[in-house]
Amino acid sequence: MGTRRDAAARAAADDGVSTLYAVQWRPMVRLAWLFVHDDLLAEEIAQDAFISLHRKWSDVQEGRATAYLRQCVVNGARSALRHHNVERRYLDSLRDSTRRLTAVSAEDSVIATAGSADLFARLQTLPDRQREVLVLRYYLDLSEAQIAETLGIAPGSVKAHAHRGLAALRIQMEERP
Known part of the structure; x- marks a missing residue:
């Protein structure tokens, strides 16, 4: 049965x-x-x-x-992002020890500067929760209730994280156009 x-x-x-x-x-x-x-x-x-x-x-x-x-x-x-961050920190520590021996190239400086102008790169600088809320809100066009349910947080927290994330992006855009 x-x-x-x-x-x-x-x-x-x-x-x-x-x-x-x-x-x-x-x-x-x-x-x-x-x-x-x-x-x-x-x-x-x-x-x-x-x-x-x-x-x-x-x-x-x-x-x-x-x-x-x-x-x-x-x-x-x-x-996946936590795993990536662990890998990046490890590789950064290797690069730091290598940089002590060599100078940073002009190409590396230009690439780093150009990459920081991208909105995706700016999103990556936000705290995880703010980035998650903004991606769900503006890329998936989810409502506050749907975001709250997806992330397991209160709708008021969604509003707060969205507000703080947008404010941080606005400051970044004003500082580095």
Whole structure:
């Protein structure tokens, strides 16, 4: 009896996730890309979110699957960014020891200056929560309630993080046009 019930639950999960996958795959990859700015990593994060949804299909409340996916993508992007930051700090420490031996090239200075003018680079300087709120709000055009649900915070916190993030970007734009 339990085997039939398990098979029926798996079939329901397969059907539900397949249907959602057809509609939400691209938006979830896009959401992940907005955080990690890497095509392959964004696809991996989105795929992991769908796998997680399939595993938890019976636990996810009806009509909440898209929000669950968004939350998985945001959490996956956070993990990927934390991993990237650890790698970057390690590589920076290696570069610092190498820079003591060599001078910085003119090309490196120009590339660093040109890269800082990009809005994406400016977004990366914001605290994680502010960056997440701004990406969800202005790139995905989610409402405050949807953002709050995705990030697991109060709607008032969404407003505060958006306000602070926009203010910080405005200051950056005025300081470095």
